[in-house]
Amino acid sequence: MKKLAVSIVGAGPAGVAAAVELKTAKIENIAIFEKSSNFCSTIRRLYPEGKRVDTNYKGLNIAAEGVCFFETETKEKFLERIERYIKDYKIKIFYNTEINGLERLQQHYILKAGTNAVAQSYIVVIATGVFDKPKKPSYPIPDEIKDRVFFELPKELPEKEKVLIVGGGNTAAELACILSGRCDVYLSYRRKGFFRINEENLKELEKRKDQITFFLGTDIKALEPEKDAVRVIFQDGRRETFSKIFYCLGGSTPRNFLEKMGIKFKDSLPDIDEFGESNLERVFLIGDIAVKRGSILYAFNSAHKTVKRIIDKYHSLLISPY
Ligand SMILES: Cc1cc2nc3c(=O)[nH]c(=O)nc-3n(C[C@H](O)[C@H](O)[C@H](O)COP(=O)(O)OP(=O)(O)OC[C@H]3O[C@@H](n4cnc5c(N)ncnc54)[C@H](O)[C@@H]3O)c2cc1C
Missing domain, CATH: 3.50.50.60 (FAD/NAD(P)-binding domain)
Structure with a gap:
């Protein structure tokens, strides 16, 4: 320092x-x-x-x-x-x-x-x-789900919800750690491994590997509204529903x-x-x-x-x- x-x-x-x-x-x-x-x-x-x-x-x-x-x-x-x-x-x-x-x-x-x-x-x-x-994805975010999709951290963090965090940097890792234990946390990153995360955060992720579901090498194709939720369609055809999505893409x-x-x-x-x-x-x-x-x-x-x-x-x- x-x-x-x-x-x-x-x-x-x-x-x-x-x-x-x-x-x-x-x-x-x-x-x-x-x-x-x-x-x-x-x-x-x-x-x-x-x-x-x-x-x-x-x-x-x-x-x-x-x-x-x-x-x-x-x-x-x-x-x-x-x-x-x-x-x-x-x-x-x-x-x-x-x-x-x-x-x-x-x-x-x-x-x-x-x-x-x-x-x-x-x-x-x-x-x-x-x-x-804040950086945003290239695909559109439908109006019906705008209040469930975040590009910066909201003042109040979710509790007991199924959430998806998108990104492979330190912000994504830190948010995943903060939310693990209080939410059902999924972390989606388009690369197969993390290379931008510092050592401390990598260790924290490792400690919580049973509490976080990692979707590595996955890219999102589109988001669709579902009742009180967001349906995420991945490039490989997989579909999964979350109550909130947090994009941590920088900015x-x-x-x-x-x-x-x-x-x-x-x-x-x-x-x-x-x-x-x-x-x-x-x-x-x-x-x-x-x-x-x-x-x-x-x-x-x-x-x-x-x-x-x-x-x-x-x-x-x-x-x-x-
Ligand atoms: C298209 C366009 C044309 C313009 N033409 C003119 C002109 O002809 N004449 C004129 O006088 N003014 C012009 N301006 C305005 C001028 O560019 C700005 O007033 C000037 O650049 C402001 O300088 P700044 O240092 O405050 O901010 P910036 O020039 O925006 O510099 C900020 C720097 O901080 C960095 N930074 C941001 N966040 C962080 C962070 N968290 N940590 C570390 N670094 C960070 C950025 O990468 C950037 O390098 C124009 C602006 C635009 C957009």
Whole structure:
């Protein structure tokens, strides 16, 4: 587990700018955790090739206030610019690390990826943008069963029901373990074996192998409504009925992601102060996730403002050794 002064979640424009601002202020013990395999994954994914990246985006005509800036240029040139920031400021980024939990331990926050504690830090800056959403299957979900099919964990877990969990990652494994013993649990995964689950979760699954029915190497073809239940039709022709289905295919809505961490909302936006600090002391939100309508320059500027605040308010923690 890394021991950091500041952990940044998300390597988009906001997260990279926060790291640049911290490094400029000589705060070295920092790192970014990024869920995809490259920085600026939203821009790579959603901007068409050669797209013009405008400084004046949707009427948000603002000037750069901090170290990071850009001029209207192509997507490719913009990505090169961010790459230069990362290299020039020697920013440490841990890729393929999706943060989905935050726990307070005395003075620190522990950042978790599944059940793995990946870092502990005094200060957390969340810069995850708004474009994440739960992944859904390609086949349709009939309206009649929409209240029985879940893509994120509901607030109340089922009790004494026959449930199907779909997925082969840590979220699927953890949910299967949580529900085993209280429900009749089935776990369906399209591959013949698990390869994305961490060792701890594999051991937990092994312990419960008599309480969970594994459908490995199975793919679902369709879902159909049945009276007070969902009929699942598998590719191999098998049919089985469940009262609820939980898809654990990755991703989350920004709100669910923040609420799971304990961040409060007010009028459909995260309840943060003018510097981005949330109800969780020393947990800051910057970039798109902090506002109704963002832009790249807004992301850069919010990183500048937040880092300035962090340095003014929490300087002693930033230089304090572990
Ligand atoms: C099609 C399109 C065109 C646009 N054009 C412009 C334009 O011309 N000019 C402009 O100024 N703005 C434009 N925008 C808006 C701009 O892209 C956003 O305002 C900007 O990207 C916000 O930066 P961000 O860092 O807050 O979030 P993002 O760019 O969304 O970056 C968030 C990063 O966090 C990562 N992440 C998410 N969840 C996790 C997690 N749980 N753990 C670890 N990492 C995580 C993501 O993979 C991503 O890399 C456009 C947006 C779209 C969709």
